[in-house]
Amino acid sequence: MDTALLPHLTRELGSRFFVAPEALATVATDDSGLVALPDAVFFPKTTREIVKLLRLADRYGFPVIPRGAGTGLSGGCLATGDGGVVVVTxxxxxxxALDTENLIAVVEPGVxxxxxxxxxxxxGLFYPPDPASLATCTLGGNAATNAGGPACVKYGVTRDYVLGLVAVLPDGDAVRAGVATRKGVVGYDLAGLFVGSEGTLGVITELTVKLIPHPREVRATAALFPDARTAVTAVAAIMASGVTPSAVELMDRACLGLVEELLPFALPGDEAALLLLEADGDPDTAARDIGRIExxxxxxxxxxxxPAPDAARRExxxxxxxxTSTRIHESAPVYLSEDVVVPIARIPDLISELPGLGRRFGLGVFAFGHAGDGNIHVNITGGEGSRDRCASLARALIEIVLALGGTMSGEHGIGLAKKPFVAMELSPRSIALQQGIKAVFDPKGVMNPGKVLP
Amino acid sequence: MDTALLPHLTRELGSRFFVAPEALATVATDDSGLVALPDAVFFPKTTREIVKLLRLADRYGFPVIPRGAGTGLSGGCLATGDGGVVVVTxxxxxxxALDTENLIAVVEPGVxxxxxxxxxxxxGLFYPPDPASLATCTLGGNAATNAGGPACVKYGVTRDYVLGLVAVLPDGDAVRAGVATRKGVVGYDLAGLFVGSEGTLGVITELTVKLIPHPREVRATAALFPDARTAVTAVAAIMASGVTPSAVELMDRACLGLVEELLPFALPGDEAALLLLEADGDPDTAARDIGRIExxxxxxxxxxxxPAPDAARRExxxxxxxxTSTRIHESAPVYLSEDVVVPIARIPDLISELPGLGRRFGLGVFAFGHAGDGNIHVNITGGEGSRDRCASLARALIEIVLALGGTMSGEHGIGLAKKPFVAMELSPRSIALQQGIKAVFDPKGVMNPGKVLP
Incomplete structure (x- = not known):
């Protein structure tokens, strides 16, 4: 962006608009490990301030990059080479509002x-989506990326809970999308379109979300299998049994090797896999379901x-x-988190390819994730300077996933990190339609430019 | 449309393309009661035939109106004054495919x-959305309108189950949207955008839907209340109790009056209301939950x-x-079905306005519907020639609903019938964005023109 504008923006936007390097450093990265400095960072307290920022962006044509807590894994909230203003919601x-009669909540994006x-x-109410970063990530970021989590196998993803929202468009107009009720079909699903658009269509400033009755009890268990194929057979049997578990997490042998001393059993062979399973509901339902799952x-x-019949053992x-997640991060200086999805029955085919991929590229490959959704987090690690090799492995992985009928991302989104791969999955016409939608919302290209779409 | 084209289209599209009046009559109306004759009707058997039709429409610029079983209540599948070709899927x-390992089904739109x-x-699997017309309506139509039903209070609406789809765009290109897996966040939610777009963006030719384990038991009960306000208090108490019923249907006094002889009790007073409630799950869970609900x-x-402890009494x-629904239809020559939604706690405020509205316009007003969603079907009836008066009542009703924080349609859609009211609910900017999206998909305006958007 034209940095000569910055003094003017500082005058207009006031004391929560920063250009100092130490302020910019706080928003220069996210959990993708990518790094890019913006020209300024803005911490608005009101929708009106975001309107003001975007009117200025519309007039002067500088990039605006929305950001929540910066826990994303795809670089979606980072500036690009063009710089710009990061707006932290x-x-x-x-x-x-937390409306117990109507079972909805109305929140600002930074909650x-x-x-x-x-x-x-x-x-007594429940908001199910539970990304791993739930203790720090924000609902605005969750909506921007359509975040998932372990509970989504039973309860669905963020989009299933966003009934309506307010977004400030790139020209500074605020628009209301969706409804404040539990249902609505008037016009196109603009709320659903904002969800998962990774900040490329506007800045979400308010969300109305659906709540459901809170399950009264959660029960957990873990099961060790000789290999991933056997574990996935169990997942298929459970899902077909009439029980919907509230979590079905798989860890492969590479992951288990990192946490071996936490396990109360020796790891059998080179292909062992662990399932972590939960059932929820009424106390007796949860107990019976977990017994059936076992x-x-x-x-x-x-x-x-x-078995983990109490909260301490569940914890x-x-x-x-x-x-596992922490130790993968700590095991190497370079770390890439892919979150591919394959049909549930194809998970073993995917997992069996991973050791070979690791050897071929000379990198570590660790797989864990939401087996009940087919959503496997494939974590790639390498030494200093291995980022390009990690990306090459990711490309090879995505080729395998697409050949298995899968998709390259189940919940992390595209951002910057996966943008080079999007054309492997989406057809030219699908991309053209999406570019057309982007141009409808953002004809001048000020909102989070250079993200998601080629 | 230019009817001189019809002989050419007949040659191109073959033996399932009809222009005979008796063929056109079969698609001249839907359950809205509106009537409009198209110029031709086409019954394709393959996506390729739909591609061929739309290539012709793109070249010659005639309207194409997609239609499923014609059970819609808003005229969304009818020709307008411009005629055109109705394509019946x-x-x-x-x-x-009915894939028990991956818990998905792949269907053509006419299933x-x-x-x-x-x-x-x-x-052993469950596809929850259950519009009243489920014995005849099709999944393509359900997707086009984002259909709901009684089960949606617990299980969500059609959009929550559509993982991916294939649609033929107005220029004849087929495009795949969404995924074949249980999750996916690559790019904008084009699948969700097609769902609920009422055939204005393309013709859906294939759907991949999510299935879940089938509940093993369903239990039902009904409860009679002195008035709707008391009934809705019960709904709020149930929803906040930790039980999510699988149906929460309300019938107002006017409805009960139509079926009085089917009821095993005398109707108390002028404001009585009935709730029909279901709980599902394991046999003992369902039994216990229905007991709690009672x-x-x-x-x-x-x-x-x-109480209805067995299938016969539930039936x-x-x-x-x-x-009730049938008798409302039969009670008068003119019939309009509105399906407004209000916050659950506002249902009594809505219901209490209805008798006055009926008197003011000299029309019958009957309310039943999905109280757990706040989605109330307000059925307006009148004598011959009262259609305009019914529409005036509908407008007055929608004003009340919007003032209560609601929306004019929860599941029936806009089509032709509610199009005059859309600008009461959506802001000019929201409408402009939607018109922009429409132009991206359909720059020549051949797909179901004149529907949904002003």
Whole structure:
């Protein structure tokens, strides 16, 4: 952007508009590990301030990059080479309504996901989407990326809960999309279009989300399998049994190797896989369902079960899953998180390709994730200077996933990191339609330019 | 359209392209009661034939109006004054895949909703959306209108189940939108945009839908209340209790008056209201939940309960609901079905306005519908020649609904019937964005012209 504008923007936008390098550094990266400095960062408190910013952007033609908590894994909230103004919505963090009669909440975009989940739970209600970063990520960011999480196998993703929203368009007009009720079909689904558009169509400044009754009990168990194929057989049997688990997390042998000392059993062989499963509902339903899940795991060939009948033992199981993630991060200087999806029955075919991919590129490959959705987080690690090789492995992985009938991203989005691969999955006509939609919302290309679409 | 084209189209499109008046008469109306004759009707068997039709439409500029089973209530599948070709997709009626491992089905658009539900149930799976016309309506039509139904209070609407689709665009290009997996966030949500677009963006020729485990048991009950306000208090108490019923149907006093002889109790007073409630899940869960629901109804002030512990008695309850609908239709020559939505807690405010509206316009007003969603079907009836008066009442109703924070349509869509009211609800900018999207997909305006958007 034309940096000669910055003094003018500083005068117009006031004390929460920063150009100092130390302020810019706070928004220079996200969990993708990509780094790019913007020219300025703005922390608005009101929709009106965002309107003001975008009117200026419309007039002067500089990029505006929306950002929540910066926990994204695809670089979607980063500036590009053209610089621009990062607008951080995490400062707009009020729960405007928690309506127990109508089972909805109205929130500003900066409300932390866990904050809403806790507030809802305190009145017996449930906001299901639970991305791994839920303790820090924001609902605005969740909506921008259509975030998922373990609970989505039973409860659906963020888009399934966004009933309506307010967004400021790139020219500074605020528009209301969707409804404040639990249903609505008037016109095209603009709310659903904003969800998952990764900040390329406008800045979301308010969300109306659907809440549901909170399950009264959660029960967990883990099951060790000789290999991923056997584990996925158990997943298919569980899903076909009439029970919908509220989490079906798979960890492959590479992941288990990182947390071996946390496991109460020795790892059998080179292909072992672990399933972490939950069932929720009424106390007796949850208990019975988890018992059924355990029986189905045994029938499918589980070598060991690790029941977690209380909260402490459940927490210990999830700690294994969380530690895996942390230790993958810490195991190497370069780290890339792919989140491919394949049809559930194809998960073993995917997992069996991973060791070979790792050897071929000389990189670490660790797979865990939401097996009940077919959504597997494939984590690629390498030494300093291996980023290009990691990207080459990611491309090879995506080729395999597409050949299996899958998609390159289940919940992390495209951002900058996966943009080079989009044309592998979407047809030229699909991309052209999306570019056409982008031009309708943002004819001057000021909103998060250079993201998502080729 | 230029009818001189018809002989050419007949030669090009073959034996399933009809121009005879008796063929046109079969597609001249839908359940809205509106009537409009097209110039031709086409019953394709393949996507390729639809491509051929739309290439011709693109070249010659004639309107193409997609139609499923014609059970819509808004005239969305009817020709307008410009005529054109109605393309009926009910002839493409194959279930292409019912994948029990991956919990998806792939269907052609003409598959009847109940056919898919039955096929899924036969392998233990569940396709929840259940519009009242499910025994005849098609999944293509359901997707075009984002159809709902009683089960949606627990399970969500059609859009929540459409993972991916193939659509033929107005210029004849077929495009794939969405995914074949249970999750996906690559690019904008084109699949979600097609869903609910009422055939204005393209012709859907294939759908991939999500299936879930089938609940093993359904239990029903009915509860009679002194008035709608008390009934809705019970609904709020139930929804906040941790139970999500699988149906929460309300019938107002006017409806009950039509089916009085089917009821095993005398109607108390002039404001009585009935709730029909279901709970599903495992047999003991369903039994316990329905017991809880009954207790909550009693606590809220129910005058009588009508438990239906078996399938026969459950069927008898639903028969009351179905008979109401039929008798409203039969009670008058003119009939208009509005399907407004208000926040759940505002339902009594809405219902209390209805008798006054009926008196003011000299028309019958009957309300039933999905109280758990706030989605109330307000049925307006009148004598011959009262259609304009019915529309005036509808406009007054929508004004009330919007003032209550609601929306004019929860599941029926806009079509022709509600198009005059759209600008009451959507802002000029929202409409402009939608017109922009329409122009991206259909620059020549051949797809279902004159529908939905002003």
């Amino acid at each position: 995490s400062t707009m963090d009020r729960i405007l 932390v996901t866990k904050t809403l989940r806790d507030a809802a739970a305190s009145v 029986a189905l795991c045994k029938d499918a060939g589980a070598l060991a079960l690790l 210990a199981l999830w700690d294994i899953r969380r530690q | 009910s002839t493409m009626d194959r279930i292409l 009847v909703t109940k056919t898919l539900r039955d096929a899924a149930a036969s392998v 207790a909550l109804c009693k606590d809220a002030g129910a005058l009588a309960l009508l 008898a309850l639903w028969d009351i609901r179905r008979q």
